[in-house]
Amino acid sequence: MNLAWKEMKKNKSKFFIFGLIVLLISLLTFMIAGLANGLSQDNAALIKELPDGQFYMTTEAEDNYALSRISSTQQKELLLKYPDATALSIQMGMFHNAEGNQQSVAFVTTTESDIFPKVAAGEMIVDISLKEEGFKIGDILTSNQFSGQWEIVGFSDQTKFNHAAVAFIHQEDFTEMYRTTDLQLLYLADEEVKTIDGLTMYSNKDFLNTIPSYSAEQLSLNMIIWFLVVISGMLFAIFFYMMNVQKIGLYGILKAIGVKTSTLFIMMWTQMLLISAIALSISLLLSQLFQNFAPQGMPFHLTLNTTLLFAAIFLVIGFFGATLSGLQIKKVQPLQAIQQGEI
Amino acid sequence: MSFFTIQQLEKSFTVGETNEMILKGIDLPLHKGEITALVGASGSGKSTLLTIAAGLQSASNGHIYFNEQDLTSLSQEQLRQMRAEQFGFVFQFAHLVPFLTAEEQLLLMLDVANKKKNKKDVARVLELVGMTHRKTAYPSSLSGGEKQRIAIARAIIHEPKILFADEPTASLDSKRSSEVMMLLQSLTKTLNLTTLLVTHDEEMLRYVDKTVHMRDGKILDEQLS
Ligand SMILES: Nc1ncnc2c1ncn2[C@@H]1O[C@H](COP(=O)(O)OP(=O)(O)OP(=O)(O)O)[C@@H](O)[C@H]1O
Ligand SMILES: [Mg+2]
Numbered sequence: 001m002n003l004a005w006k007e008m009k010k011n012k013s014k015f016f017i018f019g020l021i022v023l024l025i026s027l028l029t030f031m032i033a034g035l036a037n038g039l040s041q042d043n044a045a046l047i048k049e050l051p052d053g054q055f056y057m058t059t060e061a062e063d064n065y066a067l068s069r070i071s072s073t074q075q076k077e078l079l080l081k082y083p084d085a086t087a088l089s090i091q092m093g094m095f096h097n098a099e100g101n102q103q104s105v106a107f108v109t110t111t112e113s114d115i116f117p118k119v120a121a122g123e124m125i126v127d128i129s130l131k132e133e134g135f136k137i138g139d140i141l142t143s144n145q146f147s148g149q150w151e152i153v154g155f156s157d158q159t160k161f162n163h164a165a166v167a168f169i170h171q172e173d174f175t176e177m178y179r180t181t182d183l184q185l186l187y188l189a190d191e192e193v194k195t196i197d198g199l200t201m202y203s204n205k206d207f208l209n210t211i212p213s214y215s216a217e218q219l220s221l222n223m224i225i226w227f228l229v230v231i232s233g234m235l236f237a238i239f240f241y242m243m244n245v246q247k248i249g250l251y252g253i254l255k256a257i258g259v260k261t262s263t264l265f266i267m268m269w270t271q272m273l274l275i276s277a278i279a280l281s282i283s284l285l286l287s288q289l290f291q292n293f294a295p296q297g298m299p300f301h302l303t304l305n306t307t308l309l310f311a312a313i314f315l316v317i318g319f320f321g322a323t324l325s326g327l328q329i330k331k332v333q334p335l336q337a338i339q340q341g342e343i
Numbered sequence: 344m345s346f347f348t349i350q351q352l353e354k355s356f357t358v359g360e361t362n363e364m365i366l367k368g369i370d371l372p373l374h375k376g377e378i379t380a381l382v383g384a385s386g387s388g389k390s391t392l393l394t395i396a397a398g399l400q401s402a403s404n405g406h407i408y409f410n411e412q413d414l415t416s417l418s419q420e421q422l423r424q425m426r427a428e429q430f431g432f433v434f435q436f437a438h439l440v441p442f443l444t445a446e447e448q449l450l451l452m453l454d455v456a457n458k459k460k461n462k463k464d465v466a467r468v469l470e471l472v473g474m475t476h477r478k479t480a481y482p483s484s485l486s487g488g489e490k491q492r493i494a495i496a497r498a499i500i501h502e503p504k505i506l507f508a509d510e511p512t513a514s515l516d517s518k519r520s521s522e523v524m525m526l527l528q529s530l531t532k533t534l535n536l537t538t539l540l541v542t543h544d545e546e547m548l549r550y551v552d553k554t555v556h557m558r559d560g561k562i563l564d565e566q567l568s
Contacts, residue, residue: 011442253440254440257427
């Protein structure tokens with residue numbers, strides 16, 4: 001006889017409220033994780049969204065990409081040797097449009113590449129977040145550091161750096177603005193590790209961590225997320241515990257008439273897994289909907305994989321919590337229940 | 344040796360520093376088709392004796408023979424199986440499962456006892472306890488007497504050999520009590536059960552076959568009615 005199901009059917013509202021709590025707690029975790037990830041994405045989406053590979057900067061730069069200088073002759077040699085590589089530079093800067101609206105951006109220029117957007121001299125591709133700021137295709141932009149002007153020819157997605165929108169410009173324009181043909185970085189979208197003389201190699205993640213503002217911020221955001229996950233998991237465990245404690249009398253009676261302890265455990269697990277699975281699915285769905293319909297400007301970033309990972313963690317912690325509290329079932333003496341009177 | 348025999352049974356509890364002897368050597372045979380009633384002052388050890396005999400707690404010394412087997416030598420799991428398949432229980436409170444209908448309570452018991460689930464048997468037993476009309480009711484909508492009837496039905500549906508009843512009428516008024524006792528009496532006869540019953544109510548003794556008086560953990564005397 002399916003006791004788990006029978007009980008849930010009879011006590012619909014109790015189990016509904018219980019499921020609702022699991023739903024709300026997990027949704028809270030998902031949303032905050034989404035916002036935290038969004039912030040982190042805001043800081044470094046340009047790098048985070050790149051395929052796994054290697055970054056190189058000159059060894060003298062000592063982990064500070066802004067000080068790294070790869071000369072144009074060295075660029076040519078390297079690009080000949082590694083045709084798939086891209087040399088690039090990132091510089092914080094500013095432009096304004098015809099109305100004089102200023103916008104600070106991260107100017108990025110790259111050599112010919114399949115990974116980064118292509119722009120011609122006098123053209124610019126900017127991060128999609130600038131759309132909400134009122135910029136549109138065809139806008140003409142100027143900058144104090146630049147004698148010419150740019151026209152916006154397109155928008156790119158997930159290209160933010162240091163909390164600023166990235167503006168891709170042609171190398172020629174970049175050279176004029178910053179008065180150097182050197183580029184800071186070489187990027188190879190290749191899992192295979194290749195050492196290059198005079199250059200230090202970083203994985204994408206290691207490179208991100210060389211950016212001081214990024215690594216500090218990331219630490220706080222990760223702490224927020226994991227605290228939430230762990231505390232939510234513990235809350236689940238506590239709720240399952242309370243549910244079991246309420247039923248100690250019932251478990252005792254069932255044991256007295258000869259129900260196996262394992263049957264009681266299975267009953268508890270079934271209820272726990274069923275409710276969690278339903279509540280987590282709804283919560284997952286809601287957070288993914290929010291991910292798709294959240295305003296562009298809001299830093300919210302939650303991939304399905306992250307959500308699934310959290311859901312799995314909740315299930316595991318909840319399962320352990322339930323099992324731990326289920327030890328009560330093991331301990332309960334049928335006799336106590338009988339003597340404690342009516343249940 | 345009779346069908347169910349309690350021999351030299353002793354039970355002591357350690358409370359703090361002191362070791363208190365609650366049962367001081369009980370010898371009691373139980374017979375098929377008979378109700379044996381335990382009576383005596385509160386604290387004389389009636390419930391302790393009944394629950395040890397039923398395998399719900401262990402004895403300190405002595406033996407309980409049932410079907411040539413010594414219950415005191417069985418493992419927890421063997422005792423559980425024994426309770427599920429051979430014993431039936433009725434207590435002061437019905438202790439029904441709150442989320443099962445009357446009918447489902449019985450089906451659950453059949454399940455637990457590893458017996459084939461048969462709606463006909465369930466219907467027959469519900470008829471026997473006069474509860475056919477309430478078979479789809481949940482415990483919360485049953486009266487005390489009705490609950491106790493369902494509890495009795497649950498205690499016999501799997502055709503146990505022994506029925507243990509600890510003050511089954513204590514929560515009922517005298518009319519309901521008599522009805523329940525008559526029911527226990529007729530079931531013991533028709534199903535050839537061996538019934539051990541604890542009661543406080545002298546009135547109920549006219550439905551039993553043997554009365555055993557206890558005092559201070561010992562049997563004072565036994566009377567056939
Ligand atoms: N687990 C226990 N630990 C310590 N003492 C116990 C325990 N169980 C019972 N006792 C003691 O054993 C004695 C007998 O208890 P028991 O419940 O058998 O009495 P009883 O005859 O059924 O009484 P009543 O008529 O009130 O139900 C009591 O003094 C009780 O305090
Ligand atoms: Mg008692």
